[in-house]
Amino acid sequence: MTSAVAFGVPAEAFVLVIYKERRSVGTSTSVTRHSILAFRTPDGREYRIDEQNGLRRAVGDRVGVRYLPERPDRAVTVDHGTLEDTICVAVGALLILGGLVGVIITLGHLPPRPPIVIPQWRH
Incomplete structure (x- = not known):
């Protein structure tokens, strides 16, 4: 993951879908924000990643990502919200x-x- 941030190919992703996941354990409940991001590599292939860092995003937001050419499916976001x-x-x-x-x-x-x-x- 850190190698993708340091050495990865930059790309611009767009937020396609936003959803919240609720988990209950005993009496406590946690909510995790998810954003489904899509980006294209230079060869035209589209990849989607499920971002789970809890940042507030809106459908259509542009998000910077980086990926290793051999693993574009493991892209990571590089912006901070x-x-x-x-x-x-x-x-x-x-x-x-x-x-x-x-x-x-x-x-x-x-x-x-x-x-x-x-x-x-x-x-």
Whole structure:
């Protein structure tokens, strides 16, 4: 897989179908997003891959893929999702950073605590 990313032939794939797969184990349920991608090799053959990385895609989206010439059926995507995914991650990171800055500022402005006086016992 990493050799396809590093040394593979680049191609442009299109999202043909999107579906979700639900799996239940006991009381927990997980949902995996799938995208069926199609691309053509220079000799005109069409290949389809089932992408299961959970990225949000829409039918018709263009997706960069790379494949080894001897195994085009094992193509891998080389993009990292849509602009929407990037914006969500950036906003989340900014919110976390803002919260940390707020905590640090609040801790820096707290009044000093008075010393703790421990009464001494006299016999």
